[in-house]
Amino acid sequence: MTPQRARATLVASCVIHFLHDGCSDLLYALFPVWAREFSLSFAQVGLLRTGYSGALALFQVPAGYMADRWGEPRILAAGTFLTAVGFFCVGTAGGFLPLLLFLMIGGLGSSTQHPLSSSLVSRAYEAGRRRVAIGTYNFSGDLGKVACPACVAFVTAWVGWRWAAQGIGFIVLATAVGIFFFMASLVGDPVGAQAPTAADRPGIGWGIRDARGFSLLSTIHGIDNGSRTVFLTCLPFLLLGKGASMDRMWLALGVTFAGGATGKFVCGHLAERLGIIRTVLITEAATGLGILLLLVLPVTPALFLLPVLGLALNGTSSVLYGTVAELVTPERRSRVYGLFYTIGIGTGALAPPLFGLLSDAAGVPVAMTVLAALVLATLPLAHLLGPAVEGKPTHVA
Numbered sequence: 001m002t003p004q005r006a007r008a009t010l011v012a013s014c015v016i017h018f019l020h021d022g023c024s025d026l027l028y029a030l031f032p033v034w035a036r037e038f039s040l041s042f043a044q045v046g047l048l049r050t051g052y053s054g055a056l057a058l059f060q061v062p063a064g065y066m067a068d069r070w071g072e073p074r075i076l077a078a079g080t081f082l083t084a085v086g087f088f089c090v091g092t093a094g095g096f097l098p099l100l101l102f103l104m105i106g107g108l109g110s111s112t113q114h115p116l117s118s119s120l121v122s123r124a125y126e127a128g129r130r131r132v133a134i135g136t137y138n139f140s141g142d143l144g145k146v147a148c149p150a151c152v153a154f155v156t157a158w159v160g161w162r163w164a165a166q167g168i169g170f171i172v173l174a175t176a177v178g179i180f181f182f183m184a185s186l187v188g189d190p191v192g193a194q195a196p197t198a199a200d201r202p203g204i205g206w207g208i209r210d211a212r213g214f215s216l217l218s219t220i221h222g223i224d225n226g227s228r229t230v231f232l233t234c235l236p237f238l239l240l241g242k243g244a245s246m247d248r249m250w251l252a253l254g255v256t257f258a259g260g261a262t263g264k265f266v267c268g269h270l271a272e273r274l275g276i277i278r279t280v281l282i283t284e285a286a287t288g289l290g291i292l293l294l295l296v297l298p299v300t301p302a303l304f305l306l307p308v309l310g311l312a313l314n315g316t317s318s319v320l321y322g323t324v325a326e327l328v329t330p331e332r333r334s335r336v337y338g339l340f341y342t343i344g345i346g347t348g349a350l351a352p353p354l355f356g357l358l359s360d361a362a363g364v365p366v367a368m369t370v371l372a373a374l375v376l377a378t379l380p381l382a383h384l385l386g387p388a389v390e391g392k393p394t395h396v397a
Helices: 003-025 027-038 042-058 060-070 072-090 096-110 113-124 130-159 161-187 211-241 246-274 276-296 299-327 330-362 364-376 378-390
Strands: none
Touching: 003 027, 003 042, 003 072, 003 096, 003 113, 003 130, 003 161, 027 042, 027 096, 027 130, 027 161, 027 211, 027 246, 042 060, 042 096, 042 211, 042 330, 060 072, 060 113, 060 330, 072 096, 072 113, 072 161, 113 130, 113 330, 130 161, 130 246, 130 299, 211 246, 211 276, 211 299, 211 330, 211 364, 211 378, 246 276, 246 299, 276 299, 276 364, 276 378, 299 330, 299 378, 330 364, 364 378
């Protein structure tokens, strides 16, 4: 692929990532609105998060297999169209069950984005600078997590959440049309139409060079992603419980997402200087201790802590994503990325309702304390991961 086509593929993938991650995280701005309008419990709010994230997680590996046959652009366009339909329908929901169903439709569509876009970017930069390209792609998703919740909060305060949801659906629909025509011209023939490669021959399996290292990496990723979804789901209710207004709550989410976007960029460079393990230890320790500190701070000091906490909360994932490729053979990278994303997003889907039940029973502060302890449990796991990422594993699973 020419440098011009590679850059165009990266830009298109970044736009897709921006919108899909933005759609996922704008829900955090709407959860308190829905809880108030439909009288939802914390467990029901958690189930709404699970409905979106669970559908997103379950279809990622199948999406990779479908792309092998029909090509990434077609499956990406179809998935993005389905996400648009989900958000159009969300704007018509009249209660918990319709909301849950429509969010599952939106999440099902978004399941195509991470593995297929990562595969497109990785292939476009096969000749070099892949880590920089993947880092740029990941950063674009976090920009969406900042911009989309802020825009939805503004539109919700102006004309209501139903117009906000359907406005997002219209933007995503336009993007789906662009994906179908623009990216198909960039990528060319579907992968399935190409000659068989080493990835299609028997005996390679998943192509994981170090099964123990990949298991530890995936476990840390699962805890990290699950803790992030729980924290962002509980944060609005924690702040409202401290006496914050809705405007301040939305501001708090905005500065947290902004810190998270910065974390994706900063922690990738930090890992280059300090190493993968040291960076993970720093970010996870900062996340766990930051959550505990947040519990005792009043609203105004908490607003100053949240950007730093967001940086640590999101920064770990940037380090972990770049490490996957080092533990996997190139031929199986797209499928293993799908598996890795499924593990992380799957835990992110399961954790909110469990912590929602805990919040209903013992209160949000207790649930956040348990969450901080869970985050700190990743520290010994990171020490165990050291030999896998610092050595040179050779076994292929």
